[in-house]
Amino acid sequence: MRELFAIIRQERVGETLEALSAIGVDSVTVHTVHGRGKQGGNIMEEVDPLMRGNIESVSKIWKFPTPSSMAGASTLTKPVFWVPKSLLDIVVSEVPVDRVVETVVRLNRTGRPGDGKIFLLPIEDAVRIRTGETGDAAII
């Protein structure tokens, strides 16, 4: 049994869930979370020429990004310290994990930063509360 955390773009959740359902993964827990990656947030490079190329990290511009500190800034868009993301929490036993990973990657890949990460970790046991079944039977 493996657990799979997929942190993906919120707008791709619907398609991802449909595709997962098609390969036999129906049980998913979705969390709405906030995330930041190597860039430390989103500096809106694509829409704001001032931001392009020369800024490594959001928090280097705004150590404490409050509405008042952002009000004086003269750029087109304001860097975002936390990016809204969805975290899909999936436990699989029957369906091969590689297939689930491949599906999530195929549907969420845009090639731009912010596509997300997938983490895999081992699960020792699972229990279906309704019947008390344990192990693989609990999640099939």
Add this chain to the structure above:
Amino acid sequence: MKMVRAVIRTEKEHDVVLALEGAGFPAMTKAHVFGRGKQKGLQVGPVRYDMLPKVLLLLVVNDGDVSKVLTVITDTTKTGFIGDGKIFVSAIDEAVTVRTGEGL
């Protein structure tokens, strides 16, 4: 690789994030959660709070960096009072970057 899950005080969130970024760990996920501990919440006079708001930070780091991350988080969030939070560490056996489809 290890996944570090830290349940911390909400008011310490920004300090911790900046401290972690300064230590070289800018990537993380946060969720606003409600939880309680050994004391089963908080009693203030006649009012009982069953669940207290907390921030859950989720980081995945290399094995060798875990102690450094734990030090940064505890140093920043520690107040010495009940409710400072907990940190849990679990093993990650694989990680994939969606943009490239490859492992980290």
